[in-house]
Amino acid sequence: AQSVTQLDSQVPVFEEAPVELRCNYSSSVSVYLFWYVQYPNQGLQLLLKYLSGSTLVKGINGFEAEFNKSQTSFHLRKPSVHISDTAEYFCAVIFLSGTYKYIFGTGTRLKVLA
Amino acid sequence: NAGVTQTPKFRVLKTGQSMTLLCAQDMNHEYMYWYRQDPGMGLRLIHYSVGEGTTAKGEVPDGYNVSRLKKQNFLLGLESAAPSQTSVYFCASSRPLDTQYFGPGTRLTVL
Numbered sequence A: 001a002q003s004v005t006q007l008d009s010q011v012p013v014f015e016e017a018p019v020e021l022r023c024n025y026s027s028s029v030s031v032y033l034f035w036y037v038q039y040p041n042q043g044l045q046l047l048l049k050y051l052s053g054s055t056l057v058k059g060i061n062g063f064e065a066e067f068n069k070s071q072t073s074f075h076l077r078k079p080s081v082h083i084s085d086t087a088e089y090f091c092a093v094i095f096l097s098g099t100y101k102y103i104f105g106t107g108t109r110l111k112v113l114a
Numbered sequence B: 001n002a003g004v005t006q007t008p009k010f011r012v013l014k015t016g017q018s019m020t021l022l023c024a025q026d027m028n029h030e031y032m033y034w035y036r037q038d039p040g041m042g043l044r045l046i047h048y049s050v051g052e053g054t055t056a057k058g059e060v061p062d063g064y065n066v067s068r069l070k071k072q073n074f075l076l077g078l079e080s081a082a083p084s085q086t087s088v089y090f091c092a093s094s095r096p097l098d099t100q101y102f103g104p105g106t107r108l109t110v111l
Helices: none
Strands: A008-012 A018-019 A031-038 A043-051 A056-058 A064-068 A073-078 A087-095 A103-104 A110-114 B006-007 B012-013 B017-027 B031-036 B043-051 B053-058 B066-067 B073-078 B088-095 B106-110
Touching: A008 A018, A018 A110, A018 B043, A031 A064, A031 B031, A043 A064, A043 A073, A043 B031, A073 A087, A073 B012, B006 B088, B017 B031, B017 B088, B017 B106, B043 B106, B073 B088
Parallel strands: A008 A110, B012 B106
Antiparallel strands: A018 A073, A031 A043, A031 A087, A056 A064, A064 A073, A087 A103, A087 A110, B006 B017, B017 B073, B031 B043, B031 B088, B043 B053, B066 B073, B088 B106
């Protein structure tokens, strides 16, 4: 079955430290990949997406992600986090076969500490 | 542009009552979705629509019904609310195979 895994449910990190949030998906079929951010009491909003082209994707707020087809991963990174980055981050995948399902991971709560 | 709006923002129901959540989008998107978000469970798809007049079941459709009579609106109904339906409900819209745009959510409590 097609699935999206975010292994880390919570990631604490100190301000100005780098962070990586991990996302893996289950299938080797072609995919479109997304990262969304959800601030407290808000809906999700897009951080970045990969549809085709360069495997290194840059998004808003200094985030970037790299698509690794052989490892079926799309990890999100930021070299230096701020307190304002405290939020929940969701990886999402569209598997480009069959029913073209849009599947979200269960989310990673990033807590930036002063 | 307002994007995706949801009405109401908060609601408290008693067990057995019914209600309808309204989602509206002004981006002319074909696809619309209803999700529920519960602690530790991420987003779960309730129902979705790929065009006016069409709806389909998602991952957790039981106890909910939907209608998409107009392209810009997607309604989610609870016919007989249960405490297990206490949740935050999000509506989203998108073009096919692209970014989903989310509303601000509706916080529903069923007593």
